[in-house]
Amino acid sequence: MNEHVQVLVIGGGPAGLSAAAALAPHAEVLVLDRERAMGGIPRHSDHPGYGMRDLHRFLSGPAYARRLTGLAATAGARLETEAMVTGWAGDRAAEVTSPRGRRTITADAVVLATGARERPRPARLIPGDRPDGVYTTGQLQNLVHLHHKPVGKRAVVIGSELVSWSAVLTLREAGCRTVLMTSSYDRPEAYAAFHGPGRVALRVPVRTGTRVVAIHGKGRVTGVDIEDMATGRRRRVACDTVITTGDWIPDHELARLAGLTIDPGTLGPRVDAALRTSHPGVFAAGNLLHPVDTADVAALDGRHVTRAVLDHLAGSTDARLPGVTVVADAPLSWVAPQVVAPGGAGPSRGRFLAWSSAYQRLPTVIAVQDGRMVGSVRVAWPAAPGRVFRIPFTVVRGADPAGGPVHLRLAGAEKSSPGLR
Amino acid sequence: MNPPPTYDVAVIGGGIVGAAIARLLGGTSLSTVLIEGRDDVGDGTSKANTAILHTGFDATPGTLESELVARGYRLLGDYAAATGIPVERTGALLVAWDDEQLAALPGLRAKAEKNGYRECELVGADEVYRRVPDLGEGALGGLTVPGESIICTWTTNLALATDAVTRGVTLLRGHRLSAVRETGSLTLLSFENGAEVGARWVVNAAGLGADTIDKLYGYDRFTVTPRRGELLVFDKLARPMVPLIVLPVPSKVGKGVLVSPTIYGNVMLGPTAEDLRDRTATGTSAEGFAFLRSKGEALMPALLQEEVTASYAGLRAAIDRNDYLIDLDVHRRYLLVGGIRSTGLTAGMAIAEHVAELLKEVLDLSARPDLPPPPRMPNLGEAFTRPYQDAAAIEADPAYGQIVCFCERVTRGEIRDALASPIPPVDVDGLRRRTRAMNGRCQGFYCGAEVCALLENGVA
Numbered sequence: 001m002n003e004h005v006q007v008l009v010i011g012g013g014p015a016g017l018s019a020a021a022a023l024a025p026h027a028e029v030l031v032l033d034r035e036r037a038m039g040g041i042p043r044h045s046d047h048p049g050y051g052m053r054d055l056h057r058f059l060s061g062p063a064y065a066r067r068l069t070g071l072a073a074t075a076g077a078r079l080e081t082e083a084m085v086t087g088w089a090g091d092r093a094a095e096v097t098s099p100r101g102r103r104t105i106t107a108d109a110v111v112l113a114t115g116a117r118e119r120p121r122p123a124r125l126i127p128g129d130r131p132d133g134v135y136t137t138g139q140l141q142n143l144v145h146l147h148h149k150p151v152g153k154r155a156v157v158i159g160s161e162l163v164s165w166s167a168v169l170t171l172r173e174a175g176c177r178t179v180l181m182t183s184s185y186d187r188p189e190a191y192a193a194f195h196g197p198g199r200v201a202l203r204v205p206v207r208t209g210t211r212v213v214a215i216h217g218k219g220r221v222t223g224v225d226i227e228d229m230a231t232g233r234r235r236r237v238a239c240d241t242v243i244t245t246g247d248w249i250p251d252h253e254l255a256r257l258a259g260l261t262i263d264p265g266t267l268g269p270r271v272d273a274a275l276r277t278s279h280p281g282v283f284a285a286g287n288l289l290h291p292v293d294t295a296d297v298a299a300l301d302g303r304h305v306t307r308a309v310l311d312h313l314a315g316s317t318d319a320r321l322p323g324v325t326v327v328a329d330a331p332l333s334w335v336a337p338q339v340v341a342p343g344g345a346g347p348s349r350g351r352f353l354a355w356s357s358a359y360q361r362l363p364t365v366i367a368v369q370d371g372r373m374v375g376s377v378r379v380a381w382p383a384a385p386g387r388v389f390r391i392p393f394t395v396v397r398g399a400d401p402a403g404g405p406v407h408l409r410l411a412g413a414e415k416s417s418p419g420l421r
Numbered sequence: 422m423n424p425p426p427t428y429d430v431a432v433i434g435g436g437i438v439g440a441a442i443a444r445l446l447g448g449t450s451l452s453t454v455l456i457e458g459r460d461d462v463g464d465g466t467s468k469a470n471t472a473i474l475h476t477g478f479d480a481t482p483g484t485l486e487s488e489l490v491a492r493g494y495r496l497l498g499d500y501a502a503a504t505g506i507p508v509e510r511t512g513a514l515l516v517a518w519d520d521e522q523l524a525a526l527p528g529l530r531a532k533a534e535k536n537g538y539r540e541c542e543l544v545g546a547d548e549v550y551r552r553v554p555d556l557g558e559g560a561l562g563g564l565t566v567p568g569e570s571i572i573c574t575w576t577t578n579l580a581l582a583t584d585a586v587t588r589g590v591t592l593l594r595g596h597r598l599s600a601v602r603e604t605g606s607l608t609l610l611s612f613e614n615g616a617e618v619g620a621r622w623v624v625n626a627a628g629l630g631a632d633t634i635d636k637l638y639g640y641d642r643f644t645v646t647p648r649r650g651e652l653l654v655f656d657k658l659a660r661p662m663v664p665l666i667v668l669p670v671p672s673k674v675g676k677g678v679l680v681s682p683t684i685y686g687n688v689m690l691g692p693t694a695e696d697l698r699d700r701t702a703t704g705t706s707a708e709g710f711a712f713l714r715s716k717g718e719a720l721m722p723a724l725l726q727e728e729v730t731a732s733y734a735g736l737r738a739a740i741d742r743n744d745y746l747i748d749l750d751v752h753r754r755y756l757l758v759g760g761i762r763s764t765g766l767t768a769g770m771a772i773a774e775h776v777a778e779l780l781k782e783v784l785d786l787s788a789r790p791d792l793p794p795p796p797r798m799p800n801l802g803e804a805f806t807r808p809y810q811d812a813a814a815i816e817a818d819p820a821y822g823q824i825v826c827f828c829e830r831v832t833r834g835e836i837r838d839a840l841a842s843p844i845p846p847v848d849v850d851g852l853r854r855r856t857r858a859m860n861g862r863c864q865g866f867y868c869g870a871e872v873c874a875l876l877e878n879g880v881a
């Protein structure tokens with residue numbers, strides 16, 4: 001079976017649905033999602049905190065997912081669930097499996113919006129027994145919110161990113177107490193945003209500078225060993241549930257199978273400020289590009305990609321990834337987008353997204369090109385591990401469009417203590 | 422109280438070896454029971470190995486093991502073709518990293534020839550890198566073993582056990598043997614769950630537990646030392662880097678670490694070799710991971726850039742001698758199959774034949790007429806068409822188009838089939854071994870809850 005569409009959006013999460021809603025008035029759009037319902041991760045993230053920046057509302061995940069689905073459908077996009085793209089039959093030719101059959105869909109433009117997942121226990125190389133009761137936040141929330149299953153009674157939560165607190169909320173709702181939260185950083189990652197109130201409201205003890213070195217239990221988890229990373233001292237903590245949270249990786253399988261250039265920092269496809277990838281007619285949006293930011297930012301990516309997609313459909317020969325390369329220097333571990341035209345249009349919301357492995361309260365970001373400082377901006381928010389750090393695009397405005405890579409650094413980063421011991 | 426059910430032969434151990442023996446006996450007119458202590462067949466060493474179908478090129482010539490591995494290679498190869506057990510004929514390449522190893526290669530080829538395997542070829546460093554371009558720096562040369570292949574160990578065990586059951590063998594799972602009482606012509610077997618079974622003949626194929634059972638008979642002739650092997654499984658995106666099995670040159674310090682494609686389309690690095698005491702120590706260790714990562718860094722640095730999808734540990738049933746220990750005690754009507762250390766997946770069917778040779782002196786093993794055909798197993802091999810890719814299958818049955826486990830592309834139809842199969846899974850791990858569900862890179866982030874619900878509630 002073969003089919004052709006103008007725009008194929010792969011992934012019906014906030015990014016894909018928002019792209020579809022913005023594109024559908026101008027082009028024929030098909031959104032495919034492999035799940036039984038559209039909406040992506042917010043479908044099972046049943047707590048408020050969605051939709052602020054894009055819809056200017058404060059919604060629960062499921063309500064947000066329904067709303068974005070409605071907006072895309074109303075705009076005229078075709079939405080197809082239980083349809084998984086499993087590979088490529090050629091350039092912009094997707095192989096699709098659904099209960100309705102196996103088919104190849106070709107498209108003039110493809111938008112990849114496949115999201116990101118948390119690294120599960122094996123990928124984090126946590127040794128020990130392999131009992132039941134070890135979950136990622138994603139699996140936990142699926143179990144509790146979509147399948148209404150009980151979890152255990154005493155949980156250890158590994159990580160203290162924003163998503164980790166989301167796990168704590170879900171555990172509490174399922175009647176499971178979080179007896180300990182561990183963080184390998186010397187400050188809890190979500191420090192500024194959540195730690196104080198979180199600790200007070202949820203009474204969760206947070207152990208920083210700590211890692212889990214073993215999981216015990218034959219049938220069900222009975223405990224974990226935690227190690228103080230400074231002293232090497234170890235201690236057994238009894239629990240029947242372990243949640244591995246955060247530590248995100250883009251779901252980049254399709255991007256890699258398509259042969260797109262992959263950024264070594266994000267591990268997602270390399271994109272320019274207009275969200276064009278290294279392949280003509282292939283675009284990307286959402287957490288596939290920046291693992292991970294909040295859903296509203298992913299959604300705004302989806303809107304931002306519209307312009308480049310419509311330009312491509314209108315036949316503009318998109319110069320592939322023109323401009324200068326942007327590189328993240330430690331303690332920044334990645335930055336997106338990675339290619340920009342200093343004098344041209346900026347990225348979504350006029351900001352780079354980056355990830356920092358060290359805490360700085362109000363850092364100054366500097367841009368260095370060919371050994372010369374070309375820009376500097378002091379921001380009014382912290383760089384903190386475990387959540388995206390936003391950098392104004394203006395920091396590269398002064399870069400030479402014909403020059404070498406622009407390095408983004410935190411001023412004084414050399415002196416500040418690295419957060420990760 | 423009713424007398425316990427009684428059989429001509431009881432086979433203890435539902436691993437590959439026990440299942441192969443039970444299948445063979447199931448083809449005769451004897452009544453046979455296959456007894457497994459765990460909740461599922463194939464839940465011991467047979468589920469956690471490197472899953473290579475060995476030619477036997479490096480066995481010790483003249484041993485029973487050498488003979489049975491070579492024969493098992495052909496038997497299992499044919500059986501795989503008949504039942505749909507996936508096999509990929511990738512071939513292997515031994516790589517020498519120093520002069521001593523390089524000098525050892527001609528000897529290994531000579532040894533292979535003594536084992537009846539004549540296809541090995543010496544190749545230079547250029548050829549080594551031509552075949553495996555991503556190999557780390559410093560390879561000096563290699564020896565090819567074109568016949569070494571990769572196979573699905575889970576399907577092998579399950580096919581043999583299913584075949585046994587369809588041939589009329591009774592399967593008892595969750596029956597851990599704890600006592601043996603010999604009464605005249607009948608041996609009474611008692612299990613931890615309180616059940617009892619009578620058998621005229623008993624075959625001990627209990628792997629890591631074989632010496633314990635042997636002691637129940639009052640023997641004291643060998644001790645099983647669990648030798649742990651830890652392995653790392655890398656993401657499918659790494660598969661193109663490893664077109665064939667890359668073997669180390671065996672040395673005095675042991676067999677070393679290999680890099681191999683897996684039948685599921687991943688890449689495997691391992692195993693370690695560490696003698697332990699605890700026969701249940703199938704956990705992984707920080708030291709094991711560190712060792713494997715350092716080995717991998719040298720063998721194939723690019724591989725270490727990829728994500729780890731899974732890690733596991735298997736226990737080889739090593740014994741204090743250099744060969745299989747297969748012995749028939751005619752008077753006590755008891756047969757021991759012990760010390761099937763690191764080649765039992767390949768040799769299993771040949772071990773069963775060897776056992777039949779011994780038993781046929783005392784039992785009538787002639788084949789029963791009108792045996793059912795061997796089972797046709799669901800394909801878990803990445804190199805062959807799977808239901809999600811099969812337009813005709815989906816059209817006939819849309820459940821094969823409903824992907825439940827996205828990473829491994831496992832459909833609702835396959836999960837339904839597994840639940841309705843002659844030996845259905847009893848837990849998630851059993852379902853994983855029958856379908857691959859939840860074995861992928863997300864390890865259940867997306868599908869875990871759904872898969873567990875299907876297992877619990879069934880597939881309507």
Ligand SMILES: Cc1cc2nc3c(=O)[nH]c(=O)nc-3n(C[C@H](O)[C@H](O)[C@H](O)COP(=O)(O)OP(=O)(O)OC[C@H]3O[C@@H](n4cnc5c(N)ncnc54)[C@H](O)[C@@H]3O)c2cc1C
Binds near residue numbers: 014033035114163293
């Ligand atoms: C536990 C948790 C709590 C969170 N809490 C908040 C919060 O309070 N507020 C907030 O703003 N954000 C929150 N987030 C983050 C938010 O969920 C994400 O930023 C957002 O979902 C990203 O949107 P996306 O469209 O990029 O990806 P996703 O939502 O991950 O959507 C990707 C979609 O692509 C589909 N897909 C992938 N591959 C294929 C394929 N091959 N074929 C077909 N379909 C495919 C998937 O099924 C999925 O539906 C939370 C995240 C988690 C995990």
Ligand SMILES: Cc1cc2nc3c(=O)[nH]c(=O)nc-3n(C[C@H](O)[C@H](O)[C@H](O)COP(=O)(O)OP(=O)(O)OC[C@H]3O[C@@H](n4cnc5c(N)ncnc54)[C@H](O)[C@@H]3O)c2cc1C
Binds near residue numbers: 473761
């Ligand atoms: C790391 C590693 C790598 C390997 N690689 C390969 C390879 O590449 N190729 C190859 O051919 N071989 C390989 N092997 C060897 C192969 O896996 C084994 O030889 C084979 O699985 C042994 O099968 P078995 O049936 O004897 O044992 P098992 O699979 O262990 O089966 C024995 C069964 O007996 C049961 N049992 C034990 N005690 C009792 C009791 N008291 N009552 C009831 N039941 C009991 C156990 O529960 C178990 O299920 C490897 C082994 C390891 C550990």
